[in-house]
Amino acid sequence: MRTFFIRRIFYSVITLVILATTIFGLVRLTGDPAYLLAPEGATEEELQSIREDIGTDKSLPLQFGTFITDLARGDFGTSFQNGQPVRDLYFDRLPNSLLLVAAALAFALVVGIPAGIISAVYNGRWMDTVSKVVALTGMAIPGFILAFAMMFVFAVQLQWLPVFGIGSWKNLVMPAIAVGWYFAASTLRLVRSSMLEILDADYVKLARLKGMTERKVVLKHAFKNALIPLITLTGVNFVVMINVATVIELVFTWPGLGSLLIEGIRGRDFPLVQGVTIMAGIMIVFANFTIDMIYAWVDPRIRLNR
């Protein structure tokens, strides 16, 4: 287990170093940010002064060295556009993203799990058909279309919910559904397929033969076992959702990490883009690492094979 742990740590660090190097290079392909910070008609001296202020006047190896050593200290630098430390900007926005994703995930599970169970239990009947249609539309309809449809109905027409902003539970409803919609559909599909497989298993049949009620068979024997892949998916989804809610954040003016990244990209804000991307990478690497560790702990064969 120890060797496996050390090897996974090593792989994780390598992944992050590759990510940091790649993002460092990619953002610099977008051009000179000094032009976007300078007033119109700025002289070369003024542009050079801006480059000196933000550190892009130095050679690329030197910039990279500074970037890596700062990164090792947990310093992502100062945003070119905002003049604020990227770490502060990131951690100011992170709770908003976590809140949105937690709500979206709750929505996805509350909708996806019961629908998946019903769909499996009533396989081939009308409720299954309805569930499959829900799953299909959930996977097919882009979140922003749903966002605007909800905005039109619940904010503009009915005026039950606010159009934009953050602060009350009412602000959270539409963004959470818009983000969680796709994941609700994928949860439904996963639960349905797992349940179908398990409901056909011998031990479930035996439970029925022993006279157990169908309700107990489904919830106690089948669903419990169907939860394992769902937990894995939920963990990965949680990390992914934090970083992919960009469009929904923009529609509802939700101050999360996705919109922060967009601001950085548009302003050639190298430290901001680097910081947000690397933090996203750390989250994903950490999630994968944790899952690997749990698997290895649960099933020792994994650590022997890998």
Added chain:
Amino acid sequence: MRKLWALLLAFVLVAAACGGDDDDTTTDPTADDVSAEETSDTTEADQVEVQDVESDQAGVAGETVVGDPTPTDRGPEPSGTLDYAWHTAFSPRWFDPSVNTSSVSQFATQYILHDALVKSMPGRPFFPSLAEEYTVADDFTSVNFVLREGLTFHDGSPLTTEDVKFSFENYSGSGASTLQDMTREIELVDDRSVTFHFNGPFLDFMLLYGSTATGAGWIVPSDYYQEVGAEGFLEAPIGAGPFRFVENQDNVNIVYEAFEDYWRKNPGVQTINFNAITDAATRYAGLSTGELDLANVMTSDLLETIESDPNVDLVPTTAVPFWIEFMGYQDPESPFNDIRVREAVTLALDRTAINDGETGGGGEATGQWIPRQQQGALPAEPIEQDLDRARELMAEAGYADGFDVSALTPLPPYFSLGERVIQMLGEIGIRTELVQMDRGEFLAQVNNGTDANFEGIVVNISGAGGDAAVRVRNFAACGGAASRVCDPNIDEPFAEYEASTDPVEREELLNQIQQYIIDEHIFPYVYTLGLNMAQGPDVEQPGNEVWAQIPQYVYPGPWEDITVSG
């Protein structure tokens, strides 16, 4: 249902045009004062135009310009909340006037939070604000300002000449090097009187110091600024403007409250919620539900819906002109080296059709490449499309069958404008293709002068403040930061202009240069952009008294004059 489709369509189109959303986080001069969003379709609302500058109000040498007296009756107490939607991402740098890049976005915040000795106000381009009066010396070698009595910052500390001196010396934004290089000494005569002494005659001082050309004349509290530092100032800015800073929520919602000691009057509203909402459909929805009172820039897809919405008034405003630049036209090998070809391009454009197509007639079809609002701009003559004459000119120049041009690049995201121009040039045989460049890259190339990596034709626009001379200096004079022109017929009179201390002579020289550029068709005028703003029913002033009241500034203001009901 139409509203829903409008919301969806607006988002899809804007997302397509802008690469995912319609916001713009850059601080480049055109990004914020000329919106990244396109507008179209006709509107019935009264057109609001950016106010013209009266050139004689900067101060005549030797005469004292006296401001409005500080009122004794401060008017009604502030009441209500004004919810405002800005259309791009917000940058906290806008809190700090010392880094003003002459961006109108930044001025929108400065007019809320800060105040200047002299600034542009409705109908009063060089309005003495914190200054009770100012006097330009006979020989333009100094300017004296006298502060109003009893001025304070939001924290209650007195505003003194020390703050004026510090603010100027600490200023590093647009025009800083010119202003500071020309200034020999700032003499603090007493707590209320300060004199700027220059190295020589400095005729442009008031233009740079007292208009939206730069942010140098805006005053920050020197002790506080030095105590907290520039970074700390962005966290908790203090100014002397009509509203004080309360809170910045993640650079998305900025809350201000009325400063009841503001010298000019009691602000009309108690609270301003400044919301950075980058999506136009969301801004419109916010207005429709009453969550917003004012919102910038409505996209073309929303206009029909807005016009049928009783809760929302559309307020069209005109901004600044687009013009054409011919890359490498001074190379004898270039077809555009021939003035007849350039004139043919001028005559090929149907400006009314462009205006109707792009902004539903909300812009202007008459003008020249320098905005008419800018001091010193020559009045523009209408230019009618004349395809027959354009084709004759092409034939006379030896291009009866036309020719190919490698590219036409418009400022992103005005690609539909580029397509219209391409179609019209095609009518006279100039065949070219649209190039869609990244907006940041385009702006970088524009400011790259003769090293710009453009080919063929560029459709350019600039929202920067200043006067006609600033435009010439930047875009038409040899060596100008955004200039790809080196023409002695421009450079020689412009050198004389720069050296002259005679305002009459300067005006004549500037007119001569502008006329030359027009006659030589160096920068053919395309049309003047229109921007559609919108407001809700709770705002007590009509739209044409809220928007574009301040010279060269299309957004709401002065903020202290706006009131809301309910």
